[in-house]
Structure formats: structure tokens, C-alpha cells
Amino acid sequence: MYNRGEYDRMEEQNIRNQGRQLFSDDLEKEEKELLIKKTDYYKNQENLPKELLKPVELLYDSEKRCIGYTYLEPDFPYVSFKELAKPHQLEAYHVDGHLLFSIARKLLYILMELSEREIYPGLLTLDSILVHKRRPDKAIMIRNPEHFQAGNLPSTFPWYPSDSRLFDEEEGLFTAESQKKADAKLIYKILTVSEKGNAKIPPNPKTQELSYLFWNILSREWKDFFLNLGNGNIEYEDMMELLNQSIEEEQYYTNPADRAMTEEVVLPAVPKSEKKKKAYAAIAILREAEKSAHDISQKLYLLQEMLEEDPVFSYKQAFILGDRHPFSRDFSLYPEGFRSQLAHKIRSYSFGEALLIGADLLENALKKEEHPAYFFLLLDGEIKNDAMFQAGLKKLETILYRYSVKAVLLSVSRYQGEGYQKLTDLFQEY
Numbered sequence: 122m123y124n125r126g127e128y129d130r131m132e133e134q135n136i137r138n139q140g141r142q143l144f145s146d147d148l149e150k151e152e153k154e155l156l157i158k159k160t161d162y163y164k165n166q167e168n169l170p171k172e173l174l175k176p177v178e179l180l181y182d183s184e185k186r187c188i189g190y191t192y193l194e195p196d197f198p199y200v201s202f203k204e205l206a207k208p209h210q211l212e213a214y215h216v217d218g219h220l221l222f223s224i225a226r227k228l229l230y231i232l233m234e235l236s237e238r239e240i241y242p243g244l245l246t247l248d249s250i251l252v253h254k255r256r257p258d259k260a261i262m263i264r265n266p267e268h269f270q271a272g273n274l275p276s277t278f279p280w281y282p283s284d285s286r287l288f289d290e291e292e293g294l295f296t297a298e299s300q301k302k303a304d305a306k307l308i309y310k311i312l313t314v315s316e317k318g319n320a321k322i323p324p325n326p327k328t329q330e331l332s333y334l335f336w337n338i339l340s341r342e343w344k345d346f347f348l349n350l351g352n353g354n355i356e357y358e359d360m361m362e363l364l365n366q367s368i369e370e371e372q373y374y375t376n377p378a379d380r381a382m383t384e385e386v387v388l389p390a391v392p393k394s395e396k397k398k399k400a401y402a403a404i405a406i407l408r409e410a411e412k413s414a415h416d417i418s419q420k421l422y423l424l425q426e427m428l429e430e431d432p433v434f435s436y437k438q439a440f441i442l443g444d445r446h447p448f449s450r451d452f453s454l455y456p457e458g459f460r461s462q463l464a465h466k467i468r469s470y471s472f473g474e475a476l477l478i479g480a481d482l483l484e485n486a487l488k489k490e491e492h493p494a495y496f497f498l499l500l501d502g503e504i505k506n507d508a509m510f511q512a513g514l515k516k517l518e519t520i521l522y523r524y525s526v527k528a529v530l531l532s533v534s535r536y537q538g539e540g541y542q543k544l545t546d547l548f549q550e551y
Contacts, residue, residue: 138193141180141192159271163175164176172227172263173193173263174194198255199251200252200257201250202250203248205252211465217371218371219462222312222368224258229304231263232304243300245263249264249265276294276295301354312339314335322350323344337423337426340456343363399434400494401437401483402494403440403441403452403483403497405475405479406499408467408501409501409502410467410469412502417499421463424499429458437454440461443475444470446470447471448478449482471509473507476514476516477509487520495526495528496517496521496528498530500536504540504544505540506539521547529550
């Protein structure tokens with residue numbers, strides 16, 4: 122059996138909630154018989170994953186005719202992943218890369234165990250995946266296993282045309298290998314919050330704008346993995362390794378406020394480019410507390426992609442962020458495909474103090490080793506032209522001129538006021 126290590130299942134309670142499913146009058150006889158067989162099948166299986174909301178007992182009427190079955194229900198408040206993935210819900214549930222990777226990893230552990238038992242869900246629908254309503258990263262369950270392929274009992278899920286290629290054509294049943302392909306496609310849909318049943322790889326930037334945004338966050342390793350699903354063998358261990366690596370990186374990058382400001386960023390070694398010249402790119406994020414991270418994240422990812430594709434320079438990137446207080450990540454040469462994550466909700470912080478920190482960051486780096494440098498300011502919110510902002514802008518202006526740093530402003534909208542005007546006097550708008 123696969124060992125979950127620290128990701129043990131939830132403890133089984135002595136009493137689990139149960140629901141009732143009655144057979145409809147128009148249910149085909151063959152499908153009804155299949156559901157009866159599967160209920161008996163699950164009843165006789167031991168040590169199934171506790172996250173599986175399996176059928177429990179058959180129900181009979183007074184004439185001893187089978188009329189349905191009972192099934193386990195979650196013992197926590199839940200929401201389906203399909204509901205959680207809707208654009209208007211993402212902020213409410215604080216959906217970010219770390220949460221998606223965590224859900225995907227918990228889900229993959231369950232799928233791996235089911236595959237060992239020769240229970241093949243096929244390509245799970247997103248409304249079959251339930252997560253804890255208040256803590257989506259802490260609990261997950263899968264419903265409707267009575268529709269899975271179990272042993273020699275076939276699946277009764279409907280399929281999208283392209284998904285039919287995952288079937289074994291001769292047998293008409295899923296195999297262990299075809300199930301791995303289906304599970305990889307499901308992980309793709311989770312990580313790109315795709316609401317579409319027949320999700321394309323990669324997402325269409327025009328019709329799947331949100332999924333395309335999450336696709337751009339993924340590392341180069343993930344993109345290569347998904348783009349090559351049709352080629353060669355797929356192994357659970359490869360997916361798990363990528364998920365563990367991604368979660369480890371997300372835990373580091375999305376919680377900078379919990380670390381000391383002087384903590385050194387330790388990342389995988391990046392081969393030095395023989396062709397590209399060294400350069401610095403300081404990226405400051407100034408955003409209001411009530412603003413969603415969606416718009417400014419798009420600009421950040423496009424900026425990082427542009428820096429990555431620069432044919433002349435290889436950029437060391439630094440980040441100035443904020444959540445109640447501004448903080449920074451020092452200059453580092455990040456791996457190809459790295460995208461900095463932004464929290465969906467933040468508390469107000471001083472824009473002026475953030476500029477002071479950015480100026481110091483640039484000055485310290487350029488004193489040690491002088492290279493071409495850029496200061497990118499990403500703005501989403503009104504500027505409060507107070508004394509701190511004026512002091513920060515003055516210090517930054519001094520450093521920009523002293524070291525010939527190019528300043529570029531990328532704003533979500535055009536803003537009014539004296540503070541914004543001062544920024545446009547100093548920065549080139551892009």
C-alpha cells in the first residue's frame with residue numbers, strides 16, 4: 122500500500138452520517154441491477170479509503186423489493202470543487218496555488234489507493250469532489266463511487282467524446298494505465314480550476330481566461346508533464362513528486378511575512394547562462410486591501426514571462442510586497458517558470474514604506490555588484506500622498522538617478538490625484 126506518511130486519513134468516526142438514494146421509476150433494469158451489485162461489492166470491501174462516500178446498505182420495501190440504498194455523507198460542512206472553482210467564489214474561499222496543490226495531493230493519495238484495489242473512477246467530475254467549506258485544504262471526500270468501475274463491474278458515468286480514448290477499446294473497461302491518464306487529466310483540471318468538463322490543454326486564453334491565468338502560474342515541469350499526457354507512461358510517483366515540490370515552494374513563497382526579513386532564499390541551482398548578461402529587476406506591488414489579486418496577478422505573471430523571455434538579460438528578481446506591513450524578498454535568480462504568488466486578501470500597508478524598502482534593496486544590490494537594473498511598480502489602488510509616500514518616492518528617485526535604474530509603471534487603472542501624478546513623472550508607463 123502507498124504510505125501517506127504525515128498525510129494520514131481523517132479518523133473514522135463510530136457513527137457516520139448517511140443519506141438515502143431511491144431508484145427512480147425510469148431507471149433502466151440493467152443499471153439498477155448494476156447499482157445493487159456495486160452496493161454489495163462495497164459492503165464486502167475492507168479498509169477502503171475513509172474519504173470515499175460509499176454505498177452502505179440496500180433498502181427494501183414491504184414486499185422485499187430493492188428500492189434503493191443508503192450511502193455515507195460527509196461529517197463536516199462541505200462544498201463541491203465545481204462550486205469552489207467558479208470565478209465569483211475564488212476569493213471567498215481564498216483559492217490560490219497552495220490550496221490547489223494541497224487539494225490535488227490529498228485527492229491523488231485517494232486515487233492511488235483506489236487504483237491498488239482495482240477501483241477505477243474514470244475521469245471524476247468536479248462536483249464529485251467535496252472539500253471542507255471552511256478549510257478546503259484540510260478535508261476532502263469523493264462521492265458517487267457506486268458509479269465507478271469496481272472490479273469487473275463497469276462504470277456508469279457519462280463521458281465526454283475525447284475522454285473515451287482513455288478506455289481500453291477491446292474490453293470497454295478502464296485499466297490501471299488508462300486510469301493514470303484520467304487521474305492526470307483530473308489533476309490538470311484541479312490546478313487550472315477548470316469548470317469545463319472536456320478541458321483543453323493548455324487552456325484557451327480567450328475563452329478560459331481564468332484557467333489560462335492559473336496555467337501560467339504552473340512551473341515548466343508541470344506544463345511539460347500535462348502537454349505530454351498522450352506520450353509515454355504516466356506514473357503516480359511523478360505526479361506526487363511534482364505536487365510535493367510545488368507545495369514546498371508555495372509554503373515558502375506565500376508566507377514571507379512569517380519569516381525574518383534577512384532569511385536567505387534557497388532555491389534549486391539555476392545553470393548560468395553563457396549568452397545572457399546579468400541584470401536586476403525589482404518588482405514592487407502596491408495594492409489596496411479591498412482589491413482582488415486577480416488583475417494585478419495577471420500583470421505580474423505577464424511581466425515575469427517577459428523577463429524570462431528577454432534574449433539579452435538574465436534577471437535576478439526581487440519583490441516588495443505588503444500585508445499590514447511591507448516586506449521584501451531579496452534578489453535571486455529563480456528557476457524558469459517560477460511565478461510569484463499573491464495573497465487574495467491583504468490588510469492595508471504603507472506605500473511610502475514599501476518604496477523605501479525597494480530603494481534600499483536596489484542600493485544594497487548595486488553597491489555589491491553593478492549591473493543594468495529595472496524597478497517595476499505594479500499599482501492597483503489610489504495613492505495616499507502623505508509624508509511617508511513623499512519620503513519613499515524621494516529616496517527611490519535618488520537611487521534611480523544615481524545608478525541609472527529604469528523605472529516602469531504598470532497600473533491596473535488610471536488613477537487621479539497628486540500622488541499618482543508624481544509616479545508618472547518618475548516612471549515610464551507601460
